[in-house]
Amino acid sequence: MTPKEYKNWKFNWSQTQKNGHDGVYEGVGGHLFAIACQVSLEHGCDGVVAFDSKSDLVEYYKTILGAVEIYPRRLVIFEKEAQKLINQYIRK
Numbered sequence: 001m002t003p004k005e006y007k008n009w010k011f012n013w014s015q016t017q018k019n020g021h022d023g024v025y026e027g028v029g030g031h032l033f034a035i036a037c038q039v040s041l042e043h044g045c046d047g048v049v050a051f052d053s054k055s056d057l058v059e060y061y062k063t064i065l066g067a068v069e070i071y072p073r074r075l076v077i078f079e080k081e082a083q084k085l086i087n088q089y090i091r092k
Helices: 028-042 058-065 079-089
Strands: 049-052 068-071 074-077
Touching (some): 028 058, 058 074
Antiparallel strands (some): 049 074
């Protein structure tokens, strides 16, 4: 893949209050990844998104987002799981 064939996004978020007892932020991370997958799909990259985890959330990303760890803390959301995220968070 050449540099023109992929998009490199960097986004960080800080969750100072965590999910809280009322779940205010529940689903926000999944929605952000769904948007990234949608943009990837629109740009001809089949919805595939690769990202680095800077925290200990690797297992969360694998379980909740369906990401695959290809190197330590380097994860990819492939086509099938990307479509699930798009359907869940965007296409309703």
